[in-house]
Amino acid sequence: MKKFLKDLEKELKKLKINSKDIEEILEDHKEMIEAAKSEGLNDEQLEEKFGNPVNVAKDIFEDNNTLPKEGYNFEDIDSCVKENTADYTLVKTFPIVSEEITIEISLISDDLSLIEYDGESIQVYEKEIKDIKEYTITLDDNHFELKKDKNKFKLFSSSSNDARFFVLIPKGVKIKDFEYKTISGDLELDGITALKFKLKSTSGDVETTNLDLGETKFSTISGDIEINNLKAKSFEMSLISGDLDIKKAIIEEDMYFNSVSGDVQLYEVECNNATLKTVSGDLNGNEFYPKEVILKSISGDINIDNRDVLKEVNIIVKKTISGEINIK
Amino acid sequence: MNAQFKRGIVELCVLSELIMEDMYGYKIINNISKDIDVNENTIYPILRRLTKEGHFTTYLVESNLGAPRKYYKVTEKGFNYYLELRDAWDQFIGGVYEILNKGGRKNEEIFERFGKRIKKTKD
Numbered sequence: 001m002k003k004f005l006k007d008l009e010k011e012l013k014k015l016k017i018n019s020k021d022i023e024e025i026l027e028d029h030k031e032m033i034e035a036a037k038s039e040g041l042n043d044e045q046l047e048e049k050f051g052n053p054v055n056v057a058k059d060i061f062e063d064n065n066t067l068p069k070e071g072y073n074f075e076d077i078d079s080c081v082k083e084n085t086a087d088y089t090l091v092k093t094f095p096i097v098s099e100e101i102t103i104e105i106s107l108i109s110d111d112l113s114l115i116e117y118d119g120e121s122i123q124v125y126e127k128e129i130k131d132i133k134e135y136t137i138t139l140d141d142n143h144f145e146l147k148k149d150k151n152k153f154k155l156f157s158s159s160s161n162d163a164r165f166f167v168l169i170p171k172g173v174k175i176k177d178f179e180y181k182t183i184s185g186d187l188e189l190d191g192i193t194a195l196k197f198k199l200k201s202t203s204g205d206v207e208t209t210n211l212d213l214g215e216t217k218f219s220t221i222s223g224d225i226e227i228n229n230l231k232a233k234s235f236e237m238s239l240i241s242g243d244l245d246i247k248k249a250i251i252e253e254d255m256y257f258n259s260v261s262g263d264v265q266l267y268e269v270e271c272n273n274a275t276l277k278t279v280s281g282d283l284n285g286n287e288f289y290p291k292e293v294i295l296k297s298i299s300g301d302i303n304i305d306n307r308d309v310l311k312e313v314n315i316i317v318k319k320t321i322s323g324e325i326n327i328k
Numbered sequence: 329m330n331a332q333f334k335r336g337i338v339e340l341c342v343l344s345e346l347i348m349e350d351m352y353g354y355k356i357i358n359n360i361s362k363d364i365d366v367n368e369n370t371i372y373p374i375l376r377r378l379t380k381e382g383h384f385t386t387y388l389v390e391s392n393l394g395a396p397r398k399y400y401k402v403t404e405k406g407f408n409y410y411l412e413l414r415d416a417w418d419q420f421i422g423g424v425y426e427i428l429n430k431g432g433r434k435n436e437e438i439f440e441r442f443g444k445r446i447k448k449t450k451d
């Protein structure tokens with residue numbers, strides 16, 4: 001690898017990088033090569049790892065000269081971490097005229113809590129919302145809408161502060177259709193009854209308790225989902241890398257999990273058919289009683305650990321390269 | 329892969345690794361190249377630039393195997409920069425998956441149909 005260092009030096013000189021920088025770059029490489037060697041890499045592996053000195057030199061040169069230096073307005077790190085204690089402000093109240101409504105919520109990065117309460121009207125509260133005019137909040141024709149006007153996606157645009165909505169739904173109100181969409185906002189749901197339920201989150205986390213749902217669809221990219229005490233007719237879940245955790249659920253019909261690498265944890269769950277389609281995600285169940293299971297995976301497993309031996313689990317389809325179904 | 333695009337992603341990976349713990353150069357390279365196809369060529373220039381821009385600081389730690397090693401540490405500025413990149417990445421990849429997954433469970437059917445169509449035009 002001495003040649004590598006020599007070549008690198010030559011290339012850096014060719015590009016007229018100043019000698020102090022060259023010295024530093026060579027020093028760094030010497031150290032990294034030494035570290036690689038001490039881990040037992042042979043010459044061939046070293047070459048593969050360190051590649052071509054011409055490219056290193058070129059990349060350093062380009063990085064030094066062509067990349068724009070953005071002047072970000074970084075906010076104090078504390079603002080990301082510290083919980084703000086400011087109280088919520090009531091924004092709108094809608095008296096309920098019908099017992100059946102539809103709900104449509106579409107947010108970008110704001111968090112939302114939607115909770116059932118002993119009251120007569122839908123109440124919307126906010127905390128730290130920058131400009132409430134950027135949101136549509138209406139109840140028209142028994143259709144409740146909470147939406148943030150979407151700006152076009154800007155790569156590396158500065159992210160806004162985490163603001164939060166708090167929505168109260170009167171007990172006994174039946175939701176015909178519940179649709180929720182977010183990019184990075186977190187969601188908390190408690191005690192909602194809905195016939196049709198659809199949730200889409202890119203990286204926001206979701207936590208639900210005591211939901212009574214019909215046809216249920218969750219989909220997330222990297223957000224985690226935690227579900228406690230769920231009753232649903234059917235359940236469909238699509239994950240990319242987020243994890244799903246369900247504690248206590250009764251699903252009348254089938255459960256369908258589609259995941260790339262996200263794992264699924266189930267505790268005290270009953271359903272008819274459970275299908276797991278995954279690349280490398282696992283499904284682990286404790287007291288998980290599907291009548292039948294289907295596994296389609298590259299390396300994902302299904303592991304079920306049950307105490308009640310009388311309830312049998314049938315394996316219907318198993319298409320996998322190295323995945324397994326283990327039932328205890 | 330487009331070089332500029334790849335560089336942006338590797339930048340995010342480097343930040344992500346260093347947010348977990350301070351590391352020396354070779355370890356970062358090793359960790360990242362385990363999962364994605366990059367080598368020192370791509371990573372070192374990024375380490376160097378982000379250090380120059382104040383996203384990382386460095387310190388030396390004696391090693392029982394030879395020369396002291398240069399450890400990289402994320403600064404407050406670096407952490408904020410990571411949050412920005414991460415947010416942008418999540419939004420972007422979310423959008424991409426949205427497009428790719430439009431067919432949903434019917435995807436396989438769509439692939440099959442597309443395959444047949446291609447075959448037809450070839451014949």
